[in-house]
Amino acid sequence: MNAVRVRAIGSRVFQIVPTLLLATFLVFGLMQLVAGDPALLYAGENPTAERIEQVRQQFGLDRPFLVQYASWVGNAFMGDLSVSMMSSEPVLDAILRTLPHTLLIVTVSLSLSVLIGVPLGVMAATRARTPLDTTIMGFSSVGIAVPNFWLAMLLITGFALNRQWFPATGAVLFTDDPISALYHTLLPSMALAASGTAEIARQTRSALSEVLASQYVRTLRAKGLSTFRIIYLHGLKNIGVTLLTVMGLLVNRLLGATVVIEAVFAIPGIGSLVVQGAVAKDFPVVQGVVLAMVILVLVINLVIDILYTIIDPRTLRQ
CATH class of the missing domain: 1.10.3720.10 (MetI-like)
Structure with a gap:
């Protein structure tokens, strides 16, 4: 019975991985659909085009969607959830x-x-x-x-x-x-x-x-x-x-x-x-x-x- 229980629990643990990936993909995709460019909010007042581009590069907003997602998931797996664009505090510390x-x-x-x-x-x-x-x-x-x-x-x-x-x-x-x-x-x-x-x-x-x-x-x-x-x-x-x-x-x-x-x-x-x-x-x-x-x-x-x-x-x- 113990072996059966271990297999059953292992199966449920394995099912978590695709569920987690699907959930993160949906959230990441929905955030990309939010109106407005976040780089404009954090580039300061009357920013130049160079400053806006610098902010985009800093937060990886200039890269393709799938590249951004893969990078975010990989960093998250290592415990790095990036930093807050608002306070520069590490997101993991804030959580x-x-x-x-x-x-x-x-x-x-x-x-x-x-x-x-x-x-x-x-x-x-x-x-x-x-x-x-x-x-x-x-x-x-x-x-x-x-x-x-x-x-x-x-x-x-x-x-x-x-x-x-x-x-x-x-x-x-x-x-x-x-x-x-x-x-x-x-x-x-x-x-x-x-x-x-x-x-x-x-x-x-x-x-x-x-x-x-x-x-x-x-x-x-x-x-x-x-x-x-x-x-x-x-x-x-x-x-x-x-x-x-x-x-x-x-x-x-x-x-x-x-x-x-x-x-x-x-x-x-x-x-x-x-x-x-x-x-x-x-x-x-x-x-x-x-x-x-x-x-x-x-x-x-x-x-x-x-x-x-x-x-x-x-x-x-x-």
Whole structure:
């Protein structure tokens, strides 16, 4: 079984390479279609033709598209993502400086979603078609429908500006001060976690309801097992693949949603970095951030696939 698992994981790792190349090619190509010549932006005021050409040569903008792409991919493979056209800071350094803020928000948001969503889904499933079930599912529908940025502004108004319980803006690195970092991260994480909590609650309720109605559970009840043991030792294990799938999709969605949340809370994360780069037409920054996000998503999906094989070995045959 271990050899089969290793082959399955190796196959998934191999599949990452063409996906990564396709994603980087599309991003690089789309950046070339952006209107305007970035060399004109960084050549200074009233630049001469010689100065514009010098900037193009400096950033390799004078070369054919495929040559630029191949050079960028090759340098990226060696850890060189070029430098920012806006600040001259190495793009990799900018990513490593801002990424921890984003990862902390996503981690706390996912944790809140699981810790709140799973128990709510369990309560709804065990009390199906009762007022409690209806109430939980109703709040779940609202949580999915409410925009994250609108909820973020409500949280800022209610808990940061009116009561001053939490900071309205800014962030602290977790490595510098863990308590302060979590304190600054709680409001933006709550804004992101609302939809995630609702989605996990709905999926947990749906999947667990099917398990509780199965012959397998009826047999466990006939053997005298308590409801608590049936749910938490058998039921949740049987829906583990479903929960992993939802969590994997949720992490990918949270990474995208942080762009808006970081703007609302003025958090210097990777979302803010890519927005600044896009507005300034800073191609190296945008391309580097997107590459980092693609790699992050692919790694998360790989981890989810590995966990699949641990929780349900039958996935190895697929």
